[in-house]
Amino acid sequence: xxxxxxxxxxxxxxxxxxxxxxVTLLLGKKIKSAYIFENLVIIVTFLxxxxxxFSKLSFFRTTKISSELEWFGFNxxxxxxxxxxxxxxxxxxxxxxxxxxxxxxxxxxxxxSIEYMKGDERYNRYFAxxxxxxxxxxxxxxTNNILMMYIFWELVGLSSYLLIGFWFEKKSAADASKKAFxxxxxxxxxxxxxxxxxxxxxxxxxxxKIFASINSGVLPFxxxxxxxxxGILLFCGAIGKSAQFPLHVWLPDAxxxxxxxxxxxxxxxxxxxxxxxxxxxxxxxxxxxxxFIGIIGMLSAFIPATxxxxxxxxxxxxxxxxxxxxxxxxxxxxxGAYQFAFFHLVTHAFFKAALFLGSGSVIHAMHNEQxxxxxxxxxxxxxxxxxxxxxxxxxxxxxxxxxxxxxxxGIIASSVAFANLTGHYLxxxxxxxxxxxxxxxxxxxxxxxxHGEPRDHHKFEHAHESPFLMVMPLxxxxxxxxxxxxxxxxxNSEQGWVLSKWIxxxxxxxxxxxxxxxxxxxxxxxIGVEHSYLESDIYKEAMHSAxxxxxxxxxxxxxxxxxLAFIFYxxxxxxxxLLANRIRFLYNFSLNKWYFDEFYHKTFVAFTxxxxxxxxxxxxxxxxxxxxxxxxLTKNFSFFIGNFDxxxxxxxxxxxxxxxxxxxxxxxxIQTGKVQSYLAFVIFSxxxxxxxxx
Amino acid sequence: xxxxLTHFLVVSxxxxxMGLYAIITRxxxxxxxxxxxxxxxxxxxxxxxxxxxGNFGYSGHLVALFVIVLAAAEAAIALAIVLNxxxxxxxxxxxxxxxxxx
Numbered sequence: 001x002x003x004x005x006x007x008x009x010x011x012x013x014x015x016x017x018x019x020x021x022x023v024t025l026l027l028g029k030k031i032k033s034a035y036i037f038e039n040l041v042i043i044v045t046f047l048x049x050x051x052x053x054f055s056k057l058s059f060f061r062t063t064k065i066s067s068e069l070e071w072f073g074f075n076x077x078x079x080x081x082x083x084x085x086x087x088x089x090x091x092x093x094x095x096x097x098x099x100x101x102x103x104x105x106x107x108x109x110x111x112x113s114i115e116y117m118k119g120d121e122r123y124n125r126y127f128a129x130x131x132x133x134x135x136x137x138x139x140x141x142x143t144n145n146i147l148m149m150y151i152f153w154e155l156v157g158l159s160s161y162l163l164i165g166f167w168f169e170k171k172s173a174a175d176a177s178k179k180a181f182x183x184x185x186x187x188x189x190x191x192x193x194x195x196x197x198x199x200x201x202x203x204x205x206x207x208x209k210i211f212a213s214i215n216s217g218v219l220p221f222x223x224x225x226x227x228x229x230x231g232i233l234l235f236c237g238a239i240g241k242s243a244q245f246p247l248h249v250w251l252p253d254a255x256x257x258x259x260x261x262x263x264x265x266x267x268x269x270x271x272x273x274x275x276x277x278x279x280x281x282x283x284x285x286x287x288x289x290x291x292f293i294g295i296i297g298m299l300s301a302f303i304p305a306t307x308x309x310x311x312x313x314x315x316x317x318x319x320x321x322x323x324x325x326x327x328x329x330x331x332x333x334x335x336g337a338y339q340f341a342f343f344h345l346v347t348h349a350f351f352k353a354a355l356f357l358g359s360g361s362v363i364h365a366m367h368n369e370q371x372x373x374x375x376x377x378x379x380x381x382x383x384x385x386x387x388x389x390x391x392x393x394x395x396x397x398x399x400x401x402x403x404x405x406x407x408x409x410g411i412i413a414s415s416v417a418f419a420n421l422t423g424h425y426l427x428x429x430x431x432x433x434x435x436x437x438x439x440x441x442x443x444x445x446x447x448x449x450x451h452g453e454p455r456d457h458h459k460f461e462h463a464h465e466s467p468f469l470m471v472m473p474l475x476x477x478x479x480x481x482x483x484x485x486x487x488x489x490x491x492n493s494e495q496g497w498v499l500s501k502w503i504x505x506x507x508x509x510x511x512x513x514x515x516x517x518x519x520x521x522x523x524x525x526x527i528g529v530e531h532s533y534l535e536s537d538i539y540k541e542a543m544h545s546a547x548x549x550x551x552x553x554x555x556x557x558x559x560x561x562x563x564l565a566f567i568f569y570x571x572x573x574x575x576x577x578l579l580a581n582r583i584r585f586l587y588n589f590s591l592n593k594w595y596f597d598e599f600y601h602k603t604f605v606a607f608t609x610x611x612x613x614x615x616x617x618x619x620x621x622x623x624x625x626x627x628x629x630x631x632x633l634t635k636n637f638s639f640f641i642g643n644f645d646x647x648x649x650x651x652x653x654x655x656x657x658x659x660x661x662x663x664x665x666x667x668x669x670i671q672t673g674k675v676q677s678y679l680a681f682v683i684f685s686x687x688x689x690x691x692x693x694x
Numbered sequence: 695x696x697x698x699l700t701h702f703l704v705v706s707x708x709x710x711x712m713g714l715y716a717i718i719t720r721x722x723x724x725x726x727x728x729x730x731x732x733x734x735x736x737x738x739x740x741x742x743x744x745x746x747x748g749n750f751g752y753s754g755h756l757v758a759l760f761v762i763v764l765a766a767a768e769a770a771i772a773l774a775i776v777l778n779x780x781x782x783x784x785x786x787x788x789x790x791x792x793x794x795x796x
Contacts, residue, residue: 672792676718676789679718
């Protein structure tokens with residue numbers, strides 16, 4: 001096994017889905033079965049990524065494999081240097097794991113879609129779009145520089161746009177795709193500014209080179225403050241892509257796309273790209289930037305969780321839950337729980353994909369019914385969907401023996417440790433509240449959808465378990481939500497191979513005085529470029545003391561949440577309508593999504609439209625006025641020139657002609673043809689000449 | 695009273711003027727030709743007079759004889775032209791012969 005083999009394999013994995021996209025798109029209209037090619041391609045991609053993960057973990061577990069080549073460059077003739085823009089790959093364990101997650105979920109979604117999308121008029125195009133999405137996502141994961149990441153970042157944005165608006169005949173879908181694109185662009189603007197600052201300062205896009213420069217003390221504009229700003233600007237990209245507060249509004253609307261797409265792009269992989277970005281730039285985040293990221297993550301975890309409580313659309317609940325869980329990951333990064341954040345990304349990808357595909361199965365069975373108030377009792381009709389849904393919900397709620405418990409409990413424990421080390425205890429409080437809310441709304445969803453009596457009998461009668469290709473991914477993904485894949489001890493994830501061996505520990509490159517105290521070197525001599533703060537005694541001790549209280553607290557709130565859901569909806573001990581009336585204000589606030597859309601509509605959208613109208617007015621009055629005035633002037637000037645030509649120039653020419661004609665007329669009088677008169681003239685002239693020259 | 699050069703010159707001037715007058719005023723081409731003969735003869739008188747009173751020997755006489763010959767030849771050619779004009783245009787009136795105009 002050689003490093004170049006891994007690189008070649010990753011090139012293969014990157015471009016294979018692109019081939020699938022091109023072939024499926026080009027042949028899709030002619031050949032009905034073009035989608036089979038795309039599915040084969042994605043299966044090969046998946047197998048390659050498994051091979052890559054296996055070889056990376058077994059042969060190069062502690063080495064970082066990277067390779068790059070010059071894309072284009074500029075020669076500087078003044079000091080004879082060359083500014084190179086490089087493309088390159090960087091494969092560490094995180095890359096390999098992420099690649100595996102993307103390829104696996106993408107493959108399962110492909111297979112699932114074969115059944116789910118059956119009969120759609122743009123069947124092949126759908127698969128082609130999935131192909132370009134997988135290509136771009138692999139690009140984000142594999143890159144070693146931020147420019148290439150930005151390029152693929154926009155490409156996933158494009159594929160997300162295409163797939164949200166896949167049924168563009170529906171106005172809501174077309175609007176949602178536009179909304180997603182525009183809201184993402186706002187975040188990407190910040191990211192672009194951050195990239196520009198980095199490039200301006202370091203003349204390179206490569207992560208490693210930037211980190212090395214920061215480590216040697218080179219900072220943007222020579223200040224910690226600008227390093228913080230750069231970190232926050234780059235994080236803006238993650239705010240957009242991972243649908244973090246305040247740009248989270250696009251993700252629930254993105255549910256207009258086909259459900260498998262929601263599972264792949266808007267739950268498991270693309271929205272996790274924001275988290276992946278923060279993981280990649282973690283080394284340059286200062287304490288202030290981390291605090292900002294933590295607060296944004298905390299709000300993004302809390303606000304959508306409260307909204308999810310009252311939503312009635314099965315996909316909307318899951319969408320808000322996704323935002324909330326992404327907020328969890330972002331918050332975890334903000335409080336330095338780097339490994340748990342990425343771990344949660346992986347576990348969340350599996351169980352959230354399972355939940356979305358499960359909801360797709362329900363929607364498919366209920367003939368495109370998405371409102372849970374019209375469901376109920378589906379447990380009997382769709383047992384497989386039900387049980388996989390329950391396992392995934394247990395995982396997202398953080399119940400022991402599931403993968404969700406491992407990652408979520410780790411984040412809560414880290415937040416307790418963080419509170420002990422720095423005094424920021426609000427993160428702990430909010431993460432516990434969100435854990436409670438998550439458990440509650442997930443089981444509310446299960447109970448209303450699957451338990452009780454059917455509410456729409458007609459649709460219930462026609463409901464049936466989904467075909468094999470749709471159920472198989474559910475079973476696989478919910479199977480991956482069991483602890484055994486990650487650790488032998490279901491109560492301590494840090495003993496597991498994923499955390500202790502696979503996911504690399506973070507290394508900080510920021511200046512000492514801009515870090516949190518517990519991340520500073522003087523707390524532990526070993527912290528440095530080679531060693532992570534996670535290995536410092538002080539942090540280990542804090543984690544150790546936080547472990548049991550955090551586990552107990554998180555279990556208490558999770559079980560309390562589930563219990564409340566059963567009390568409210570299963571046993572109906574509390575009249576929910578009455579309760580809703582009691583707290584009508586809060587209920588409406590949640591039901592209407594905190595009025596974010598209305599607020600944005602009244603402020604930013606109205607402001608933008610106002611500005612646009614002003615500019616349109618300016619255009620139509622002033623700019624057009626200037627143009628018209630200049631046209632008017634030109635026209636009149638031309639008329640003037642025309643008339644000058646016509647009368648003056650032509651006049652001179654005509655006058656010359658007339659004058660000559662007139663002179664000719666005068667002279668021809670004497671040209672009589674009579675010889676005698678000629679003679680008389682001659683004699684007369686001679687007489688005159690004689691008098692003159694006598 | 696002796697006849698001097700002045701008298702000859704006066705006669706020749708009168709003769710010249712009459713010839714010129716005939717050329718300008720006569721309508722008939724024959725009469726115009728006769729005017730030409732008068733002018734030629736006035737020139738002859740001058741030649742002879744200057745020859746007689748000047749110091750030129752016989753050269754004046756010789757030129758006068760040459761002019762008489764010339765006049766005969768000229769009359770022959772001119773009359774032939776007039777005859778041809780008459781043949782072509784049926785007139786010898788010089789006012790009507792204005793084909794050179796325009």
